[in-house]
Amino acid sequence: MGARGPVPQPDNVRALRGNPGGHRAPARVKAAPKAPSPPSWLDAEAKAEWRRVVPDLDRLGVLARVDRAVLATYCSSWAKFVQAERAIQRDGLTVVGHRGAERKHPAWQQWREAAGVVAQLSRELFASPNARLRSIKPEGDDDGEDGILD
16 A cells, blocks of 8 residues: 655745745655665666666666665565566466466566566665656646745
8 A cells, every 4th residue: 555645845835835824744764865776685686677767866866885785675576476477478477286276487486476576666766667757746747836836
């Protein structure tokens, strides 16, 4: 279940809009932006995913060294997702059980769980298009709330 209430606005948008209601803003935790190094225990597929996503996330300035565990979990889940997907592609969605009846492939549950973790953590890491759109106000997007029209 998601967090309750409106999505928090990015610092740059909050600074532009000011504090019209006079409410005290909650303190934000700041971490120096620096991409973490990958753990040595990641397998080859997970390291490849790390090398794919870290440069883009680092350019966005959303990564810090404290994000290493979340990023490692994301990459490891991605590797498990790929492994389960390959097994399902190789064997099909169903397999013959020990009594001769067809049943779901055992990798199906692993696929579902890994896909869920990848989807959740990609939102946390701003690695999904929707998460990026909700985190940064797009250029030229004026909803008229502040009374200024272009």
